[in-house]
């Protein structure tokens with residue numbers, strides 16, 4: 001199944017770089033995908049198990065061969081166990097990111113991370129109060145030290161439940177408690193998943209999946225929420241600002257430093273180091289007119305939201321950025337970084353710099369990051385990029401023209417302030433039908449979907465039908481590239497949404513941040529539900545991940561649905577090998593948590609499913625329908 005270049009991406013800049021890759025004989029993720037085809041059917045259905053060394057075992061989906069693993073595990077057990085391990089890995093990724101943010105916060109409070117300081121005092125104090133910390137008469141550092149201690153306890157908690165979940169509407173929290181899925185310690189839930197899926201432990205698909213919901217909740221209302229809170233305290237809560245996006249943000253005359261991955265701890269320092277007079281002088285000596293820091297994936301989203309630094313692209317554009325021949329340094333931390341970058345960067349002058357003590361890749365220059373020397377290390381990294389500028393090979397440079405303006409920075413605080421301080425105007429707009437509902441569209445790119453087609457098509461359909469869209473992660477970047485993150489995009493919205501956006505001066509698609517910032521979406525949903533006196537599952541709202549690929553997305557799906565939001569997946573999760581698990585996820589969960597999943601690869605049909613759901617919820621609330 002060979003695809004033509006124009007079938008691989010809807011983005012013309014990406015297509016141009018795919019042509020360049022072809023001319024230069026460079027291999028990309030699209031080529032490697034073709035070589036994998038046909039992919040393993042057992043894996044796609046989720047019916048293979050390697051959880052002990054009597055295996056690997058696999059179940060014959062046609063009912064002609066083995067119907068049980070060596071130990072007797074059925075397809076239901078194997079599929080459920082595999083799904084639980086995906087959730088555990090996803091929750092671990094988000095939560096370990098959060099832990100590192102808290103540890104930096106702690107060091108800052110002890111004076112051991114001098115490059116960091118508190119940028120949002122109001123948020124520090126309000127969260128400290130929430131965690132029961134008395135703030136009166138204490139310095140910010142003292143409060144921060146106590147808060148860091150309290151937050152760290154959330155990871156290893158052995159008694160009681162997580163504190164952040166108390167932010168959920170009362171009926172939701174009550175439901176989680178009744179179901180026994182209110183999360184306990186963050187690490188505990190993840191460890192328990194690994195224990196339960198060990199050979200011969202939990203062998204009841206429903207029971208296994210309930211642990212999946214609880215672990216997901218420990219991510220969304222635990223790890224991810226803590227990451228967002230601490231990052232806002234340390235780096236500032238995002239406010240609306242303008243920036244630019246797509247491969248065309250790379251500069252011909254400046255030194256291009258790409259920050260890629262997920263954690264803002266280092267990239268915040270890189271943004272600062274790129275303005276250091278000493279490095280700017282060096283850049284000029286090397287023949288450049290400045291230093292251009294731009295992002296990919298969620299590290300990019302973090303610096304975009306807080307500083308307006310441009311974004312080069314989504315997950316599937318990371319190799320294409322290198323192929324421009326204009327990148328002096330690709331600086332990576334953790335998550336969503338393709339190991340292929342090692343080989344690819346060695347074909348260009350690009351330095352591939354890995355910085356996380358946890359994550360190394362082939363052919364990298366290791367410049368390990370430590371908070372105590374944060375700014376110094378950031379300067380060393382930027383210096384390495386600057387010194388690499390003379391190695392740029394002019395004949396190999398081809399930067400696409402495409403560069404799109406966008407408006408970003410819609411934290412919950414920014415949305416409420418745009419609404420005049422309370423969610424009431426939005427609630428009134430929902431009641432009147434001007435805003436028909438809320439659509440949360442998030443998630444990755446997946447090579448199985450034409451790059452950005454699922455994202456952009458679905459979001460356009462939603463806004464056309466007056467659904468206000470909130471977005472994070474790679475969906476946000478895809479929407480930015482398509483021009484949907486501009487107030488002017490209101491022209492593409494239905495009449496009601498158009499009027500609301502114009503009155504408030506906001507885009508019809510609100511960029512709320514990185515993947516961990518889906519926690520912001522949970523909080524705005526809670527604010528709306530509380531104001532209406534209902535549960536989140538009663539809201540005229542629906543979610544989608546049209547091009548998801550990562551295990552983090554599976555954990556996100558688990559907590560979004562457990563929070564009461566119907567969610568449409570655009571790529572098929574590996575569960576179809578079990579009818580019981582599939583039925584549970586797509587139907588029975590409705591009777592448990594008041595929401596379920598649907599799988600719909602066609603973005604038009606996915607939009608229809610979300611709209612039907614919103615219609616039903618409006619009707620149930622007695623709103624105009």
Ligand code: SF4
Nearest residue numbers: 049052055057069071
């Ligand atoms: Fe096979 Fe059971 Fe071992 Fe899995 S746990 S590999 S199904 S014997």
Ligand code: MSK
Nearest residue numbers: 297336443444473474
């Ligand atoms: S970066 S997790 S590809 S959204 Fe958060 Fe994009 Fe998915 Fe990574």
